[in-house]
Amino acid sequence: MDPERLGVRDSDFVRGGLAIGIAILAIIVLFPGIGYKGGLVNNKKTFELSWSHAKRRFQSGARELITAAFNQNDGKHKDAFYMVTDNGVEMIIHPKYANEIRNDERFSISAYNEQSFHGRIPGFEMFKENIVEEQLFINAVRSRLTRSLGKLLGPISEEVTSALRQHWTDKWHRISLHSTVLPVIAQQSSRVFLGEELCHNADWLRITVNHTVSFFMAVEALRVWPKILRPLAAKFSPMCKNLRAEIEEARRIITPILENRRAQRQAHSKYAASTKPDDLIEWLEETADGRSYDAAGAQLKISVAAIHTTSDLLTQTLFNIADNPALIRDLRRETMSTVGTHGWKKATLYNMKLMDSVLKETQRLKPISIGTMVRVTLDDVTLSDGLRVPRGTKTLVSCHNMWDKGVYDNADQFDGYRFYELRKLPGQENSSQLVSTSPNHFAFGHGLHACPGRFFAAAEVKITLCHILLKYDIRLVGERPNVIEHGVAQYANAWGQIEIKRREEEIAL
């Protein structure tokens, strides 16, 4: 029917549309929590027109905001609540639900990663949902890397010796801890991911360390744009250009090595098990079994997952023990009795029970994030007690059980012996180990997607700590450096320094 015949003109449509648009805008501005059951815990305040203030409050005080919301007197947010984060609105869920959702595939980690890290935009493809490549990648880490650990401990130790010689020096002097730990972890990880040749390549080591930072800076740079404009913004953003340039450089370095390996495999039909390199390049090739995948992209992805997370744990651990000579003495004794007696074997690492405890305690007080198990719901979900999580919700589980007085004695104190003692109690032998995950300690996540690299990370950190403890005296410069908080992320202080001096090691490592 012709609108003119009804007496309705185009200008009426425009005016009507405009009025509805303004009304919707006013509702959104005045009642921004609308649509989120229970509202947003960090809503805009009066006269705040944009979300930037709420986001800033989240970035600088997420821990307090989350604690306050769960403990609110009326109990309104005791199970879950919505919050404005630097990644849009997310639902923060109480850890009591962790076991229920840990294996529920309606909670998707890959959908979360793709949405949060712009996986469909060039330069960010490592987080594009691709079930085949993801499975390939995770299986190579979960089964091949973890199964090969025993054979890798010696080579890792060799690289630690070489990297410490290069980055840590002899007389008492100050070092910036985080920046000197990073290349040590990068070198040993690269030996396992890419083999001997590339783990000494200065350009690759630079990229493998820098790429995580470039990646997350570019992620944040794009987040300030509305979603629809992000692909365009990515074309011009200097951070995104830098990210793409780094990826290209990485490909130029890695591709000849990959091609050479493939050529060797084809030329020697019996690519002998004894001479074949034992590294991630091979495990990915074998797991792929002829299927095509992005081998260079997988190496960059593992750099992002592995290098900074592991360096962060080692850095924070050293800050925690540097002012505790008694603990250092006990750790040295343990190192001598384990490595000194059995050498680098899996059982040796298992028997470093005090070191394991110190690392787990470090993570308890400072996990890499205070919200874990990040997911997007693929369906409307109703949990067993009736908590509703609508489809498309970004969720994360709060880690606050890890410093809850009801769960741990003296929960706010660092006690390096805590898990060592707990491990002696019947029923707690396994759950008190660094690599175990539970709703009371999930610094490595929990369930289906719990970090598959945690066994490797534990091995790297333990081996490096053994070298540092036996070869160096360490002491804090002033107070223990504070943890850097940025939203839910918690970083060991990148500016923190310690003093070190070379000592004579009691046993050769």
Ligand code: HEM
């Ligand atoms: C101390 C070091 C590390 C920490 C604290 C850490 C932490 C985490 C966390 C919290 C998750 C998410 C788990 C979940 O959502 O349930 C995760 C996932 C993952 N981590 Fe780690 N990680 C570390 C080292 C590593 C290393 C060394 C590797 C590789 C060798 C690695 C590879 C991965 C991968 C591939 C995933 C994704 C798993 C999936 O999607 O199913 N991580 N990590």
